Amino acid sequence: MSKKNGESTPKNTLGMDVSVDCVVFGFDNDTLKVLLIEQKQPDTIHLKTQKAVPGDLVLDNESLDEAAKRILQELTSLKGIYLKQFHAFGDPNRVRGLKDQQWLRTFRVNPERRVLTIGYYSLVKLSEFKPKAASFAGHTYWVDVYNIPSLAFDHNEIVHKALLMLRHELMADHIGFELLPEKFTLSQLQKLYEIILDKKLDKRNFRKNILRTETVTALEEKQQGVLHKPAQLFTKK
Amino acid sequence: MSKKNGESTPKNTLGMDVSVDCVVFGFDNDTLKVLLIEQKQPDTIHLKTQKAVPGDLVLDNESLDEAAKRILQELTSLKGIYLKQFHAFGDPNRVRGLKDQQWLRTFRVNPERRVLTIGYYSLVKLSEFKPKAASFAGHTYWVDVYNIPSLAFDHNEIVHKALLMLRHELMADHIGFELLPEKFTLSQLQKLYEIILDKKLDKRNFRKNILRTETVTALEEKQQGVLHKPAQLFTKK
DNA sequence: GATACTTCGTGTGCTAAATACACTTTCAAA
DNA sequence: TTTGAAAGTGTATTTAGCACACGAAGTATC
Numbered sequence: 001m002s003k004k005n006g007e008s009t010p011k012n013t014l015g016m017d018v019s020v021d022c023v024v025f026g027f028d029n030d031t032l033k034v035l036l037i038e039q040k041q042p043d044t045i046h047l048k049t050q051k052a053v054p055g056d057l058v059l060d061n062e063s064l065d066e067a068a069k070r071i072l073q074e075l076t077s078l079k080g081i082y083l084k085q086f087h088a089f090g091d092p093n094r095v096r097g098l099k100d101q102q103w104l105r106t107f108r109v110n111p112e113r114r115v116l117t118i119g120y121y122s123l124v125k126l127s128e129f130k131p132k133a134a135s136f137a138g139h140t141y142w143v144d145v146y147n148i149p150s151l152a153f154d155h156n157e158i159v160h161k162a163l164l165m166l167r168h169e170l171m172a173d174h175i176g177f178e179l180l181p182e183k184f185t186l187s188q189l190q191k192l193y194e195i196i197l198d199k200k201l202d203k204r205n206f207r208k209n210i211l212r213t214e215t216v217t218a219l220e221e222k223q224q225g226v227l228h229k230p231a232q233l234f235t236k237k
Numbered sequence: 238m239s240k241k242n243g244e245s246t247p248k249n250t251l252g253m254d255v256s257v258d259c260v261v262f263g264f265d266n267d268t269l270k271v272l273l274i275e276q277k278q279p280d281t282i283h284l285k286t287q288k289a290v291p292g293d294l295v296l297d298n299e300s301l302d303e304a305a306k307r308i309l310q311e312l313t314s315l316k317g318i319y320l321k322q323f324h325a326f327g328d329p330n331r332v333r334g335l336k337d338q339q340w341l342r343t344f345r346v347n348p349e350r351r352v353l354t355i356g357y358y359s360l361v362k363l364s365e366f367k368p369k370a371a372s373f374a375g376h377t378y379w380v381d382v383y384n385i386p387s388l389a390f391d392h393n394e395i396v397h398k399a400l401l402m403l404r405h406e407l408m409a410d411h412i413g414f415e416l417l418p419e420k421f422t423l424s425q426l427q428k429l430y431e432i433i434l435d436k437k438l439d440k441r442n443f444r445k446n447i448l449r450t451e452t453v454t455a456l457e458e459k460q461q462g463v464l465h466k467p468a469q470l471f472t473k474k
Numbered sequence: 475g476a477t478a479c480t481t482c483g484t485g486t487g488c489t490a491a492a493t494a495c496a497c498t499t500t501c502a503a504a
Numbered sequence: 505t506t507t508g509a510a511a512g513t514g515t516a517t518t519t520a521g522c523a524c525a526c527g528a529a530g531t532a533t534c
Contacts, residue, residue, distance in 0.1 A: 013295065013297055015252045058250065058253075060329070063328050063329060064325060064327035085324070088322060088355045090255070090295070090300050090355065091300050092297070092298050186511090186512095187511075202492095204493095204495085204514085205492070207512085207513090208491095225502095226501080226502080227501075227510090228500075229499065229501050229510060229511045230511080423482095439521090440482095442520095442522060449520095459530095460530095463530075465479075465481040466529040466531095467481090467482080467530060468481075
């Protein structure tokens with residue numbers, strides 16, 4: 001926000017579109033997953049389908065956080081989802097790949113227009129997740145975060161950076177339970193940490209640490225229907 | 238980046254301007270400072286001057302990092318300045334304050350247009366800093382980060398968040414020396430840490446920690462011209 | 475050249491946290 | 505009752521954090 005030179009020659013640029021892209025993480029007790037959308041193409045054209053992270057243009061009177069929340073709620077009816085802005089991606093040519101352009105032409109007024117995107121990641125409880133019917137044109141599905149296919153735009157980079165940020169925040173703020181059901185065992189939590197951080201942890205030390213941070217509390221309840229000693233259930237806070 | 242519904246009705250928004258704002262930190266051996274610009278107003282109008290962090294609109298073919306670099310180089314001729322993107326500020330009304338609008342009208346084609354800004358912070362060696370003459374309309378000056386006046390737009394919030402992010406990164410990555418001259422003593426470095434983190438540190442433990450991280454190396458040289466035992470000089474890496 | 479002044483530079487003991495490591499317990503199923 | 509499978513727990517060792525005080529190396533002054 002600076003004024004160049006003394007003269008009052010107004011200064012401007014063409015501006016750009018701004019979007020929000022959400023890297024939605026989920027955990028199924030075995031793998032850390034990311035939610036992708038595969039867009040159906042109008043069937044007259046036989047383009048290869050494009051896979052992408054859910055996102056949308058920011059509306060004219062909407063803050064970034066509001067836009068991210070809206071995008072998530074178009075996918076799921078969950079409220080109170082954990083959401084965090086993590087980076088702005090501003091390469092001037094990030095939507096100018098050939099396939100990206102062909103795709104954008106099918107639904108944007110100005111497909112060649114520059115788009116800045118703000119990356120958010122969110123943590124959802126996979127157990128409670130139900131994709132809203134027909135909310136998006138394409139269907140949604142989960143893929144292993146360590147085995148992401150080739151995505152539209154710079155979305156591979158966005159997912160990769162989201163994972164790095166998630167790791168940092170997991171260590172700093174112990175937000176892991178956001179990915180688990182309301183009630184969970186410490187073993188589930190440990191496995192989640194191990195998969196996100198991509199390394200094995202010692203069971204006893206892990207429990208000591210988690211209990212010391214006091215981000216979870218023990219319930220009176222135990223796991224049921226398992227064919228081994230049932231674990232105590234915990235819940236957040 | 239999502240297509241709503243099956244139909245091919247193109248979707249769009251009015252777009253917005255995108256700017257980059259740089260919170261430039263400097264250290265003068267006593268206080269942590271932030272660089273501000275005070276804009277001269279056309280003298281026909283007697284508005285109060287506006288103080289702000291340096292920033293500018295992102296040009297049409299410029300990445301965010303490039304824009305930040307350009308803004309910094311309009312202020313100083315230093316190369317290789319430490320620069321880090323830390324947050325996007327997207328409140329739809331963040332430039333719509335009364336005084337902000339009066340000011341913007343003096344140099345923007347569309348002063349009421351929404352502006353998204355990407356916050357960067359940068360670390361400069363105050364000793365080597367020479368503001369470029371007449372580079373900006375207003376004059377630049379340094380203020381104590383703990384005593385920032387009222388700024389234009391949401392720049393107070395931007396500075397505040399930049400400081401928080403700087404603290405985190407200082408602890409994690411030990412980038413403190415970026416604010417010091419090429420050659421510095423460990424006492425200088427410690428004082429810098431104390432001021433950024435806003436707490437006292439123990440001398441012996443601080444030294445142990447810094448030397449263990451191996452982010453600095455000792456020179457053969459000693460401080461000169463001090464009226465006490467001269468300290469050993471260090472340099473980065 | 476002795477003295478005063480100021481910051482530099484260092485070592486140790488104590489406490490707290492991080493790590494490594496293995497066996498018994500509890501339940502369901504066969 | 506035996507088997508299987510994960511749960512749950514304690515201790516010893518190592519490493520990091522922290523509090524603490526004094527001699528050393530220069531400059532300035534008299």
